[in-house]
Amino acid sequence: MAPSQPELHDHLADKHFNAIAKVIESRVGIKLPQTKRTMVEGRLRKRVRALGLTGLRAYGAHLFERDGLDDELVHLIDCVTTNKTDFFREPSHFEFLRDVAVPQLTLRHGGRAPNLKVWSAASSTGAEAYTAAMVLQDLVATGKVGRFAILGTDISTEVLKEARSAIYPRAFVAPVPSPMQQRYLMRSKDPREDVVRVAPELRRQVNFERLNLMDESYPFDRDVDVIFCRNVLIYFDRPTQQAVLSRLAAHLRPGGYLMLGHSESMAGAGVDRLRSVAPTVYQAGAAVSGRSAA
Numbered sequence: 001m002a003p004s005q006p007e008l009h010d011h012l013a014d015k016h017f018n019a020i021a022k023v024i025e026s027r028v029g030i031k032l033p034q035t036k037r038t039m040v041e042g043r044l045r046k047r048v049r050a051l052g053l054t055g056l057r058a059y060g061a062h063l064f065e066r067d068g069l070d071d072e073l074v075h076l077i078d079c080v081t082t083n084k085t086d087f088f089r090e091p092s093h094f095e096f097l098r099d100v101a102v103p104q105l106t107l108r109h110g111g112r113a114p115n116l117k118v119w120s121a122a123s124s125t126g127a128e129a130y131t132a133a134m135v136l137q138d139l140v141a142t143g144k145v146g147r148f149a150i151l152g153t154d155i156s157t158e159v160l161k162e163a164r165s166a167i168y169p170r171a172f173v174a175p176v177p178s179p180m181q182q183r184y185l186m187r188s189k190d191p192r193e194d195v196v197r198v199a200p201e202l203r204r205q206v207n208f209e210r211l212n213l214m215d216e217s218y219p220f221d222r223d224v225d226v227i228f229c230r231n232v233l234i235y236f237d238r239p240t241q242q243a244v245l246s247r248l249a250a251h252l253r254p255g256g257y258l259m260l261g262h263s264e265s266m267a268g269a270g271v272d273r274l275r276s277v278a279p280t281v282y283q284a285g286a287a288v289s290g291r292s293a294a
Helices: 014-028 034-051 055-063 070-080 092-106 126-142 159-164 178-184 236-250
Strands: 116-120 146-155 166-171 185-189 196-199 205-212 224-229 250-258 274-278 279-283
Touching: 014 034, 014 055, 014 070, 034 055, 034 070, 034 196, 055 070, 092 126, 092 224, 092 250, 092 274, 116 126, 126 146, 126 178, 126 205, 126 224, 146 159, 159 205, 178 185, 224 236, 236 250
Parallel strands: 116 146, 116 224, 146 205, 224 250
Antiparallel strands: 166 196, 185 196, 250 279, 274 279
């Protein structure tokens, strides 16, 4: 007898949706109100198929009545987290990086071309990290930057796999200026595949790791020059935003920059080290005596 096909027209039981929402909020900090239910159920149907279950009700039971949550948690998080990203998204930030941040950091290095550390703290499939790499590699070529290293982190294991592969549909890289496409993107040798891959010279300088911004500490360097944390804080409540911003600020060297999404704000966040220097761009001063952020 052929295995039964999942019934994709059923829905999560109310108690299971509520339990999933509670797990996601406690582990990731993202709220899933009832208005997100259709979206959540649509994304979870692929897990129903992957596990060979009969439908969403069976999936909920698998999580909470058959002790499947621990093994399934990473996949559950991958499904429900939003991973919107683009190359050169919010381009003013990359203009600021090139025209303001790097010259200012050069002054702090005594006029010498600085070696820079950049962190893309919600990197998704890697477009933000590789965009920064393109900008900085151009500056290396002109002698304005010595070397650079970029760290990309995200909670989703699936998007990190894509980021590490550095392979994208050709249409996805359309925002990359044509000269940069020629320098830093390689066409597939197979003409049937309309994809590109980031050049090895950039891939070598970008590393990706899994990180939950809800963690109480981040196991990374505390002398980072620029942190991008864009369009993720909007999913957190205010106390979580404050905690995340404090932790990120602790990883910036004095004079380093934090860039938020254009729909986000530090207003009321209570992070003493950071001051506004441009729209959604903040600069770190010296660490505040007697205070620390993990």
